[in-house]
Amino acid sequence: MKRFFDAEAIFHIPNEEIEALKSRAKTEDKDAQFCLGRYYNVVQPDEDASYKARDLFKSAMANGSLEAEVALSLMYRKGEALLPVDVEKSDEMLQHAVSQGCEWAKVRYVRRLIYGDLFAEKDHDLALDIIEETLKGPCDKGEWYCLKGELLELSESLSASREWYLKARAEGSVKAHAYAAIALCYDDEYNMVDWENFLDLTDKGFEEHNNTLCLSLQKLVIKEHLDDVPAYKWHDVREEIRQGLELANRLGDLGAIAALGDIYRCGEMDIMQRYSMAWAYYARLAILGGYEGYEKLYSMMKSRQVEKSDELKYSCAINAVRYGCKEMIPEVIKLYKRGELDAYAKEIEKYYMPIYLNMPDDDYPDDDGRFDGYA
Secondary structure, eight states: OGGGGSHHHHTTSOHHHHHHHHHHHTTTOHHHHHHHHHHHHHHOOSTTHHHHHHHHHHHHHHTTOHHHHHHHHHHHHHTGGGOOOOHHHHHHHHHHHHHTTOHHHHHHHHHHHHHOBTTBOOOHHHHHHHHHHHHTSSSOHHHHHHHHHHHHHHHTOHHHHHHHHHHHHHTTOSTHHHHHHHHHHBOTTOOBSOHHHHHHHHHHHHHHHOOHHHHHHHHHHHHHTGGGSOHHHHHHHHHHHHHHHHHHHHTTOHHHHHHHHHHHHHTGGGOOOOHHHHHHHHHHHHHTTOHHHHHHHHHHHHTTSSOOOHHHHHHHHHHHHHTTOGGGHHHHHHHHHTTTTGGGHHHIIIIIHHHHHTSOOOOOOOOSSOOOTTO
16 A cells, blocks of 8 residues: 555556456455545546545545545645635644554655645654654654655755665665655755766666656756757757656656646747647646646736636636645735636635735736746
8 A cells, every 4th residue: 555655656556456456445445445546636547536536535534544534635635626625624634644643644744844835834843853753663664764854955955865865765765766866966055966876876766666756857957958968969868858758747747747848838959839738738737736737827828828718717826826836826816806716715715815915015927938836
């Protein structure tokens, strides 16, 4: 079941295993129901996937699955599958699962303490206390070492995280391969200091351990340095970047999908500008849960690069905020004050208006695609 906690890993699970889960889920097997729900929620294989995930999580939770309670709490936080946005219910469900000893719930809670979100402040001291206390007992060492590395990278420096990413990698954490590659090959100002080792580590991370982040990370870094490539190699390297990003896209890597959308929207790497292609990548990014996808779709409609209905435009605006894009809150409030988002009035007044009132008075940009919500 551990593989279903990591969204990236789910894309590598063979179809035969998914089919077996479908059979087991029909027998009220709570673990199978949770795992199958995660598959639908993460991979989004069909247009009804979110609703199937919701119903499977509810059934699994009724059968005693704490992991399903965590997954459902995340759906309430974002208002997925026609569930109302309910941050209080989301927090209550997560804390209940933590109190009952669900390790995945504790991991999700600590990640929230490390990174924060629209409704939760960072608390690095508390996060460190929980990590160190957890590591004293039986736990998924790879996951918790990796969390400690992430915490130290944010609170201290990249070099401070190196030891913990290496420990996480040694304990079998797949995602730690990408994090360790960065920690070993960049300095504390994130300047590359060991190019050959970076290429070698990211190659091995993907080819030997199915770490898709290693693949997308490598191709995006090469893309950053494309201008330094000799003319006689340039087109081959560009094709290598494009094909690598396409493979990462098929494996659900959000960074790769966003980059492909930007390439076609802005005509990067001497690739012909095609708004229809950019729209398709951003739509996939949104479907897979990347808030930048919703923000980019909204931006394309606002700048009239594509013509879509106002209903879709406003839906993208509110969903960008639901999925965590704080930069879109002023735009949502502006639309709300114009009467365009009355259907979301209760949600906006309760959750987003208080955040807006404490934000600087900046307008959402009329951009050409280079505005990055993650910035």
